[in-house]
Amino acid sequence: MxxxxxxxxxxxxxxxxxxxxxxxxxxxxxxxxxxxxxxxxxxxxxxxxxxxxxxxxxxxxxxxxxxxxxxxxxxxxxxxxxxxxxxxxxxxxxxxxxxxxxxxxxxxxxxxxxxxxxxxxxxxxxxxxxxxxxxxxxxxxxxxxxxxxxxxxxxxxxxxxxxxxxxxxxxxxxxxxxxxxxxxxxxxxxxxxxxxxxxTGLVPFLVNHPRLVGEWVASDRAALADICAQPVTPAIVERTRALVGKAAAFLAETDRPDDGVFATDATLAAGLGVARSRLDEGGDRTLTLGELRERMADGLHPGVRALLDSIFLDVLPGVADRHARIRSIDERLAPDWRGTTGSLLSVVRDRYGWALAAADREGSGAAFWYRASGAPRDLRRGLIGRRPEAEFETAMDVVPRIQALHAALEKAQDKPLADFLADHPELRHIAARVHGLADLPFAELEVDLTAMALSPFPPVRLVLALFGLDQFEAAHPKSVRGTFLQGAPIELDLRQRVADEDDQGHRWPFPLMPQKLSAGARPVIARDAIRFDAEGKWRCPYGEDAEGRETLIITPIELERGFLGLMQSGGLDLGVAEEAAVLATEAVIWQPRLAGVLVDELSAADANLGEPLRLVQSEPNRPALLSGGCAALAAAPAVLDLACARAITGAGSGLAIAHVGVAGLAAGPALAAAAARRGFIALVATCDGSTCSLTLAEDRGTSVALTEPTPISGPDAALLFNGRFDLETIKGALRNQGRARVPAGLFLACVTSGEIADALRDAMPHEPADADVLLMSANRDGVAISRDVFLALERLSARLYVSPDVEVDLRDEIIDPLKMF
Structure with missing residues (x-):
């Protein structure tokens, strides 16, 4: 440094x-x-x-x-x-x-x-x-x-x-x-x-990152369990004694006032004193650290017990470190397209009894979460019923959505979940959440976030504790404050390779007021350091395309967030909008010019994003047939699930067809890639009523390969969109011979038969190319799209945000303690 x-x-x-x-x-x-x-x-x-x-x-x-x-x-x-x-x-x-x-x-x-x-x-x-x-x-x-x-x-x-x-x-x-x-x-x-x-704006972190939070908490518990299994030695006893004593001294020095929420420093220090006095009880019997921990913590305040757990992690830090190597985690959740309504109902009853019980509590469901135009990245709470036009679904609606899902599943006969969700798109998000978190015991915060009596202090403290905050203090009515990195090394220590310990062997955590002070020195400026790299290259986010229009480097997350906001504010249910936004984003990454096409189509008055979609043919041994006036991209998640579900029960392939509107058809190749990631050879056909195309995708182990969209037409193309799927029909459609009216919509075939897959590969005129390379480079390098298009996407996405004049009706204004921080 x-x-x-x-x-x-x-x-x-x-x-x-x-x-x-x-x-x-x-x-x-x-x-x-x-x-x-x-x-x-x-x-x-x-x-x-x-x-x-x-x-x-x-x-x-x-x-x-x-x-x-x-x-x-x-x-x-x-x-x-x-x-x-x-x-x-x-x-x-x-x-x-x-x-x-x-x-x-x-x-x-x-x-x-x-x-x-x-x-x-x-x-x-x-x-x-x-x-x-x-x-x-x-x-x-x-x-x-x-x-x-x-x-x-x-x-x-x-x-x-x-x-x-x-x-x-x-x-x-x-x-x-x-x-x-x-x-x-x-x-x-x-x-x-x-x-x-x-x-309160930090509470959504727990809900939006359930897998990461679940991994963090599970790692913490696993590390503590490993430590508790270790035998107690004299050295461990002395280190425990020193750390507990130091923590008590630290609390005595800080002596925060009683905030009426968290345990006071005096309470914690007194409890640590009792715990320390129990260290030498038990005679000469050999104990595990777990037995020692229980003896020390027995009957003490929960805050003291939690503090002791933290101390035990530092007693054997090498053990804890082995559990700390968590890399980035994919937080996307998807419904169980293989499952049935009965299997999902069992998970809901097993894991979400706490949410079902909340229905009986006064004030449950009295609040909802929204984004304000003045702070669009933060979620706030408002009162239900005051301005219904502001009440869009968010991930925070776990309790009311679980109750709605449970009620719908109880009424449904045991059938494929793909069919159920095609009829209940409003439950897609919560169904994906239940399935995606079913095997993670610490992923879901078991708190009714829509309850009138919600206290933000515990969940906010949990997030801050995961990040390493100390000295928690509640600032009424909704804030938690404290200190990061107190006692941590400084730049001088890095430069001089000073060990992170004091004369007792542990400077951090629980730093005490220094007893001896050395003379401070002016910051050491690296006078020989060259400020600028003469040969360095900088990637400016602004540029121009071939036509001289201004472009902007956009990240995939920004694109996905923008498409999600555009489609949800246009009437699409949250779970459908989330998956459709991923498809739209991938389509733009592969062909940046499609950004403008998709934004224009999806924001047009005739996009009909919120129009209902009906499953009109659901027999397992026949192609799933969907119909409605909604946008093609709105139908894509249901088409994907239905085709995949039929492929694992059919004779070598599964088909799903949607006779719908044309908005978003350009994302058809992304739909094929999504099916390929599920392990199928996928064939997608799209038609806007006049122009039709065909795309093939397959998973090659390390990445998905995708062909360029190839034009199709003629009677065979019409047969394809009416449910005929065989090699001769595909070849005939690719020959583009004859004229026939082809209905607008989406066709997806998911193939499991190797023989059919080989024939499809041979029939396609283009070799597939690696599609995932572009996805990976887009996360690293961004995507250059028209600046005007991106601003339009942001503006359309902002329709989700609540304006100040509406927000006044949603909240009872109170003094903000952060102004007095």
């Missing part, structure tokens, strides 16, 4: 640049610092400006890149990073402590340690933005060997660097104000962390 440049004046205004090198990759942390008036500070994710704004970037640092980011970073959510920007970070100076620290240093003395202990930080933050937002690279584009490839490690590194900058900031300000200034002692720097606060 190098500090390449620090240019800060006496008010802390200016810039800084840090360079990291890891595993052959270079990263840069570019900081813009200003001194906002207190009245302009809003510690919320959607705030327009901050005292400190920074970006963590990968790759070369060039003059063009620096100038671009110098313009974009202060714009925050109105700006845009490049595809090699990993994280946006922001922070405000602590109103309780920052100026006091600068004044003390400028006066030639260290700040008051007791004041520092009560607050724990000099800069606070809310949210580190990444994973495709504001043009940042998605996690899926980092690559398996990336230094920050583990979930949210890039965010934690951005937090570490923001904390480091806070020390450089006060040091530079003090030095600029007084020739007699001293620098903040390194012991104090280690003692301080980075403040953070979050409110």
């Amino acid at each position: 190098q500090k390449v440049d620090l240019q800060l004046d006496a008010n802390g205004c200016g810039e800084a640049l840090y360079r990291l090198s890891c595993d052959g990759k270079d990263f840069h942390y570019f900081v813009i610092s200003q001194d906002l008036p207190e009245s302009q500070k809003l510690d919320r994710n959607f705030a327009a400006s901050w005292d400190i704004m920074a970006v963590l970037c990968e790759g070369s640092w060039t003059p063009d890149r620096e100038e671009y980011l110098r313009r974009q970073v202060p714009l925050q959510r109105a700006g845009r990073g490049d595809i090699d920007t990993l994280i946006y970070a922001r922070g405000n100076r602590s109103g309780r402590l920052f100026n006091a620290v600068v004044d003390a240093l400028a006066a030639g003395r260290q700040p008051d340690l007791r004041e520092l202990a009560r607050v724990g930080y000099i800069v606070r933050t809310t949210a580190f933005i990444g994973n495709g937002q504001l043009g940042t690279r998605p996690f899926s584009g980092y690559g398996a060997d990336h230094p920050f490839g583990a979930p949210y490690h890039a965010q934690i590194m951005a937090g570490f660097l923001l904390r480091e900058f806070s020390f450089d900031l006060v040091n530079e300000m003090a030095a600029a104000r007084s020739a007699g200034a001293v620098q903040l002692a390194p012991e104090i720097c280690r003692f301080l962390g980075l403040g953070n606060a979050a409110a």
